Amino acid sequence: MADEKTTGTEVSEAQIAVHWKEEEYYEPPVSFIAQANMTDEDVLERFGEQNFPNCFKEYADMLDWYEYWHTLLDESNPPFWKWFVGGKLNACYNCVDRHLPKYKNKAALHFVPEPEGEPILHMTYQELYRRVNEFAALLKDFCGLKRGDTVTLHMPMILELPIVMLACARIGVIHSQVFSGFSGKACADRIVDAKSKVLITADAYYRGGNLIDHKEKADIAVAEAEKDGQHVEKVLIWQRYPGKYSAKTPLVEGRDFIVNDILPRYYHQIVEPERMNAEDTLFLMYTSGTTGKPKGAQHSTGGYMAYVTGTSKWIQDIHPEDVYWCMADIGWITGHSYIVYGPLALAASSVIFEGVPTHPDAGRPWRVAEELDVNIFHTSPTAIRALRRVGPDEPAKYNYSFKHMTTVGEPIEPEVWRWYYNVVGKKKAVIVDTWWQTETGGFLCSTIPALHKMKPGSAGPGVPGIYPEILDDNGDPLPRGSNKAGNIVIRNPWPGRMLTIWGDDERFLNQYYARYNKDRNSKDWHDWPYFAGDGAVEAPDGYFRILGRIDDVINVAGHRLGTKELESASLLVPEVAEAAVVPVPDPIKGHRPHVFVSLKPGIQPDPAIQQKVSDTLAKEIGPIAKPGKVWIVPDMPKTRSGKIMRRVLAAIAAGKDPGDVTTLANPQVVDEIKKQA
Numbered sequence: 001m002a003d004e005k006t007t008g009t010e011v012s013e014a015q016i017a018v019h020w021k022e023e024e025y026y027e028p029p030v031s032f033i034a035q036a037n038m039t040d041e042d043v044l045e046r047f048g049e050q051n052f053p054n055c056f057k058e059y060a061d062m063l064d065w066y067e068y069w070h071t072l073l074d075e076s077n078p079p080f081w082k083w084f085v086g087g088k089l090n091a092c093y094n095c096v097d098r099h100l101p102k103y104k105n106k107a108a109l110h111f112v113p114e115p116e117g118e119p120i121l122h123m124t125y126q127e128l129y130r131r132v133n134e135f136a137a138l139l140k141d142f143c144g145l146k147r148g149d150t151v152t153l154h155m156p157m158i159l160e161l162p163i164v165m166l167a168c169a170r171i172g173v174i175h176s177q178v179f180s181g182f183s184g185k186a187c188a189d190r191i192v193d194a195k196s197k198v199l200i201t202a203d204a205y206y207r208g209g210n211l212i213d214h215k216e217k218a219d220i221a222v223a224e225a226e227k228d229g230q231h232v233e234k235v236l237i238w239q240r241y242p243g244k245y246s247a248k249t250p251l252v253e254g255r256d257f258i259v260n261d262i263l264p265r266y267y268h269q270i271v272e273p274e275r276m277n278a279e280d281t282l283f284l285m286y287t288s289g290t291t292g293k294p295k296g297a298q299h300s301t302g303g304y305m306a307y308v309t310g311t312s313k314w315i316q317d318i319h320p321e322d323v324y325w326c327m328a329d330i331g332w333i334t335g336h337s338y339i340v341y342g343p344l345a346l347a348a349s350s351v352i353f354e355g356v357p358t359h360p361d362a363g364r365p366w367r368v369a370e371e372l373d374v375n376i377f378h379t380s381p382t383a384i385r386a387l388r389r390v391g392p393d394e395p396a397k398y399n400y401s402f403k404h405m406t407t408v409g410e411p412i413e414p415e416v417w418r419w420y421y422n423v424v425g426k427k428k429a430v431i432v433d434t435w436w437q438t439e440t441g442g443f444l445c446s447t448i449p450a451l452h453k454m455k456p457g458s459a460g461p462g463v464p465g466i467y468p469e470i471l472d473d474n475g476d477p478l479p480r481g482s483n484k485a486g487n488i489v490i491r492n493p494w495p496g497r498m499l500t501i502w503g504d505d506e507r508f509l510n511q512y513y514a515r516y517n518k519d520r521n522s523k524d525w526h527d528w529p530y531f532a533g534d535g536a537v538e539a540p541d542g543y544f545r546i547l548g549r550i551d552d553v554i555n556v557a558g559h560r561l562g563t564k565e566l567e568s569a570s571l572l573v574p575e576v577a578e579a580a581v582v583p584v585p586d587p588i589k590g591h592r593p594h595v596f597v598s599l600k601p602g603i604q605p606d607p608a609i610q611q612k613v614s615d616t617l618a619k620e621i622g623p624i625a626k627p628g629k630v631w632i633v634p635d636m637p638k639t640r641s642g643k644i645m646r647r648v649l650a651a652i653a654a655g656k657d658p659g660d661v662t663t664l665a666n667p668q669v670v671d672e673i674k675k676q677a
């Protein structure tokens with residue numbers, strides 16, 4: 001199967017040479033421990049394997065149920081396990097209605113527009129309740145949507161996005177939010193796969209100082225979906241400025257509707273929440289492979305909600321009093337689990353930020369943090385590296401105070417971790433490095449912030465109730481401290497895992513379970529390890545260090561090097577801001593690494609820096625890691641979501657055509673890099 005997360009042959013040499021050196025521990029601050037949700041060491045015992053699966057009752061009990069479940073885990077059809085069977089609940093009720101008696105006048109959401117001249121909007125739980133109900137009424141009556149139907153959202157980071165999601169959840173409609181940075185064609189593929197008849201979008205949004213016409217993508221999406229046989233009947237369009245249409249693209253008569261024109265019909269209407277079964281689908285979240293069609297991770301209502309609520313409470317340490325800012329986009333799973341569903345289930349105040357973190361300058365996030373008095377901050381290594389690169393001294397200029405910070409999405413280099421800790425967190429915040437995936441619903445590995453020490457660059461042990469292990473290609477465990485990397489698996493089922501791939505049970509089974517299952521007929525969960533597709537190593541202390549996707553390895557003369565460890569070592573050179581390493585075919589060694597580095601502000605390219613990078617790799621990892629070439633580039637080619645496109649760099653380094661680069665956030669850098677070839 002041609003898919004980047006498939007098992008294929010690329011894992012035939014699972015044992016990656018590991019050259020990481022052990023990092024020193026950092027203790028969680030006493031001030032953090034004093035207020036933390038989870039300080040009881042017994043939790044490790046309670047969620048230990050001897051108490052599986054009953055331990056997850058604790059998470060289920062953080063929710064309100066209409067009917068309590070009778071079977072905690074139905075194991076009859078592995079790996080299609082069912083959690084909390086017999087239970088009935090509603091996700092919207094749990095995120096909104098149940099908070100009204102105590103918190104109706106408290107902010108549920110803070111919307112921070114990108115233009116700094118526009119005021120921040122604050123929406124209370126009461127107002128969220130009213131607006132979710134109105135929109136739920138509109139979906140039912142105007143669109144004719146009912147329980148079990150799907151609807152595709154292609155919405156930017158505006159306040160209406162969580163309103164739409166919660167309104168869908170209220171009436172049992174399955175939402176499928178597509179990241180707004182994706183093209184109309186990508187949106188169409190997801191409309192077709194989900195068989196949506198309604199598309200919900202917005203006219204425009206701000207990004208990097210420009211008000212972007214977003215509605216034009218809806219026209220492409222509908223036309224492309226039509227070609228593939230999926231007819232979209234209605235397009236609902238939210239206005240970035242209510243009452244004013246901000247896109248240039250005209251409306252299509254009879255198909256396109258401005259939500260604000262229709263909504264007054266439903267003013268004051270209250271819609272009873274649907275009593276959903278625990279294993280009913282709450283939403284789809286597509287993850288795209290480099291090839292192959294995107295797959296819709298199908299997430300449940302009961303298991304998912306229990307899992308994101310529990311982990312938001314214990315790992316994110318969210319209390320109702322907290323101002324919580326996750327700077328991800330709701331178009332990714334991080335935003336679903338840890339901007340919307342988890343934080344709102346705990347009655348937090350969750351921040352929605354429209355813009356680019358470094359626009360108009362690298363002080364912006366810290367001004368937002370100061371203004372809203374954010375105390376929990378959550379972002380990705382890519383954003384941290386970008387902020388460190390363009391504004392290393394900015395955080396000190398602002399008077400904010402974080403108690404807790406998260407890094408998620410990629411391995412973080414210890415050097416970058418230390419900047420996050422020292423400069424962003426001002427040595428006062430605890431950090432969790434949370435490793436997980438779209439498919440897993442919530443965190444898999446992380447420290448419990450008040451109970452475990454932090455270790456830069458390591459995600460930590462499995463979170464409560466998750467039992468990870470490293471397996472070699474034969475399925476034999478690589479013991480803790482063996483200093484060998486292999487494939488990380490989760491040995492057990494857990495409530496947050498997706499139910500299946502939408503419409504493709506077979507692909508689900510093959511992708512995540514075929515790799516290590518030896519007996520398809522076995523009913524015993526021990527025979528069904530979840531294959532995550534990441535390389536990792538388990539240190540003697542039981543902390544897992546994630547090396548990246550199994551295909552992110554470079555084979556130099558039969559010696560496998562993780563790209564991440566090379567990149568991490570490159571960052572030890574003080575002039576270097578960002579580094580990306582790619583394999584380049586070499587007639588003798590098979591492959592050699594090429595290192596691309598961008599420099600910190602004010603530093604001029606200099607052959608001495610290239611030499612330093614090369615020397616550092618040789619010193620930190622060994623002569624085997626000496627790069628074929630060190631490229632100094634003005635910036636890395638990046639996707640709209642901020643991931644470095646190593647594929648483009650690899651093509652340039654190999655003297656090949658990098659292909660279509662128009663979807664990059666910064667396609668112009670490609671030509672500049674090519675000049676150095």
Ligand code: WT7
Nearest residue numbers: 408409410411433434435436437438546548549
């Ligand atoms: C892949 C999943 C997790 C939600 C956002 C991304 C990588 C994720 C970490 C981390 C090292 C990480 C893995 C994983 N990854 N978190 N803390 N340390 N690597 O979701 O798009 O499904 O990507 O992101 O390679 O498999 P995703």
